[in-house]
Amino acid sequence: MPDEIVRTERLCCSYRTGRVLEDISISVEAGDYVGIVGPNGSGKSTLVRALMGLSAISDGAASLFGVPCSRFNAWGRIGYLPQSLHLLNPIFPATVAETVGLGLLSLKRFPRRLTAFDRTKVDAILEQLDICDIRSKLIGELSGGQQQRVLLARALVNNPDLLILDEPTAALDPEMRERFYSLMGEINRSRQVTVLLVTHDTGAIGKYASKMLYLDKRMLFYGNFEEFCRSTDMSALFGEYSQHLMCHRH
Amino acid sequence: MDFIEILSYGFIQRALLAGTLIAVLCSVLGVFLVLRRLSLIGDGLAHVTFGGTAIALSLKLYSASALLVSLPVVLLSSLGILKLTEKARLSGDSAIGIVSALGISAGIILASAGGGYNVDLLSYLFGNILSITSQEVGIAAVLFCVVMLLLSLFFNDLLAIAFDEELARVSGIRTATINAVLVLLTALSVVLAMKLVGIMLISSLLILPAVSALQLARSFKSCVVLAALQGGCSVVAGIFLSFATNLPTSAMIVLLNLAFFGLAFLARRCLQPKSSS
Numbered sequence: 227m228p229d230e231i232v233r234t235e236r237l238c239c240s241y242r243t244g245r246v247l248e249d250i251s252i253s254v255e256a257g258d259y260v261g262i263v264g265p266n267g268s269g270k271s272t273l274v275r276a277l278m279g280l281s282a283i284s285d286g287a288a289s290l291f292g293v294p295c296s297r298f299n300a301w302g303r304i305g306y307l308p309q310s311l312h313l314l315n316p317i318f319p320a321t322v323a324e325t326v327g328l329g330l331l332s333l334k335r336f337p338r339r340l341t342a343f344d345r346t347k348v349d350a351i352l353e354q355l356d357i358c359d360i361r362s363k364l365i366g367e368l369s370g371g372q373q374q375r376v377l378l379a380r381a382l383v384n385n386p387d388l389l390i391l392d393e394p395t396a397a398l399d400p401e402m403r404e405r406f407y408s409l410m411g412e413i414n415r416s417r418q419v420t421v422l423l424v425t426h427d428t429g430a431i432g433k434y435a436s437k438m439l440y441l442d443k444r445m446l447f448y449g450n451f452e453e454f455c456r457s458t459d460m461s462a463l464f465g466e467y468s469q470h471l472m473c474h475r476h
Numbered sequence: 477m478d479f480i481e482i483l484s485y486g487f488i489q490r491a492l493l494a495g496t497l498i499a500v501l502c503s504v505l506g507v508f509l510v511l512r513r514l515s516l517i518g519d520g521l522a523h524v525t526f527g528g529t530a531i532a533l534s535l536k537l538y539s540a541s542a543l544l545v546s547l548p549v550v551l552l553s554s555l556g557i558l559k560l561t562e563k564a565r566l567s568g569d570s571a572i573g574i575v576s577a578l579g580i581s582a583g584i585i586l587a588s589a590g591g592g593y594n595v596d597l598l599s600y601l602f603g604n605i606l607s608i609t610s611q612e613v614g615i616a617a618v619l620f621c622v623v624m625l626l627l628s629l630f631f632n633d634l635l636a637i638a639f640d641e642e643l644a645r646v647s648g649i650r651t652a653t654i655n656a657v658l659v660l661l662t663a664l665s666v667v668l669a670m671k672l673v674g675i676m677l678i679s680s681l682l683i684l685p686a687v688s689a690l691q692l693a694r695s696f697k698s699c700v701v702l703a704a705l706q707g708g709c710s711v712v713a714g715i716f717l718s719f720a721t722n723l724p725t726s727a728m729i730v731l732l733n734l735a736f737f738g739l740a741f742l743a744r745r746c747l748q749p750k751s752s753s
Contacts, residue, residue, distance in 0.1 A: 315511065319694075319696050320639065324696050328632070328643070338649075339632065362695075
């Protein structure tokens with residue numbers, strides 16, 4: 227039986243404005259590629275942030291790799307890619323290599339020093355993502371697509387077991403978006419990395435994800451893509467025609 | 477009078493040594509503060525230093541003793557700024573504003589109760605590096621070593637938090653602890669810099685070398701080195717120029733830093749590749 231990477235039981239999260247997530251129970255197994263979709267304000271980002279301890283859990287329980295999220299500290303097993311354009315300070319003076327190297331700090335103890343071996347790991351991931359040629363450039367000088375690749379390299383450099391991506395394609399054009407989802411699929415298959423990907427792009431992610439989680443503050447659907455396509459609940463939500471378009475894999 | 481002769485004076489030697497150490501400290505810390513958008517924390521803590529100094533002077537404690545009285549007051553205030561941002565849901569600038577106002581008003585009341593503003597208090601307001609004592613040089617050297625050691629130990633943690641605090645947390649970095657380390661180190665440096673450029677101009681020593689380095693740096697490490705170089709050079713050049721021109725040293729140091737920033741800005745504009753559009 228595959229390992230359980232993420233588990234939530236009746237998870238609820240609240241902000242001062244009220245409940246943003248209610249009664250979410252999911253189980254994500256090793257090797258899953260989960261697309262987390264839903265409208266704006268549906269709690270997609272809150273869910274992944276709660277798993278990492280960045281948003282408070284008001285009720286229920288959540289665990290990562292079998293450890294309750296409140297006690298989880300094996301950060302080296304996680305790679306996280308936030309929305310790139312929200313993140314970057316354009317005057318930040320770090321090079322691409324320095325930025326990617328920060329991803330290795332999760333594997334280090336105090337004082338967190340990077341070694342020559344760490345630098346070879348950085349070079350290897352830059353090569354794998356085909357961005358070696360920009361290793362000495364400042365991150366603020368790159369295009370949105372390049373910055374996003376750099377941040378992906380940062381998330382992957384520690385060879386994580388779980389990759390959490392929060393709307394990583396928001397700044398990308400449709401072609402780059404397709405390439406990104408495809409790259410994630412390849413990483414998921416070749417490295418057996420479990421992927422949680424938050425997106426608005428219900429149609430595009432369906433082609434690549436093995437499971438879909440549809441949220442609208444509550445969990446409206448969680449299952450594999452075939453079940454999503456057959457779900458009468460989803461037909462009622464999207465309409466049969468839209469559901470057909472989403473599920474039609476070219 | 478030639479340079480060798482100027483260097484033979486004890487007060488110049490002390491000023492050069494302590495000034496360079498403090499300027500390097502402030503410049504390196506400034507890079508992290510500017511990137512965290514906490515540039516004005518130096519200003520806020522300087523105002524608290526004014527309050528601390530007024531306490532020391534009202535107790536008839538001068539020079540190094542005044543420094544040692546100000547130190548705990550400023551350290552506690554720096555942690556107060558952090559707590560205000562965390563617990564009272566205030567932004568950093570609001571918290572700095574509150575603590576700053578508290579420090580300056582306490583200083584004014586104490587100075588007034590102690591018989592008004594005297595020469596000692598004014599020397600802390602505008603700085604008087606040439607009057608630095610051997611004891612103060614010793615304190616500066618010890619604190620320089622402590623701060624630089626802590627900075628080197630926490631360098632990557634500070635860099636990760638400056639890049640993005642949430643990403644740093646997901647890398648297992650204890651961001652609350654590192655934030656506390658950063659403001660405490662800043663508080664230490666502000667107290668030290670008080671004698672160098674004065675309470676009114678401390679924030680310039682934290683901000684100007686950092687923003688100049690940000691104009692030219694091609695990596696994070698080079699940014700830190702450039703800022704430290706500018707800080708050190710501005711103090712050395714500032715002391716010699718003020719001696720030669722008989723102008724206030726603190727203002728000369730700040731003006732030199734401004735000139736360095738202007739040059740860095742122009743150099744960046746000239747070196748930057750023009751966009752093809």
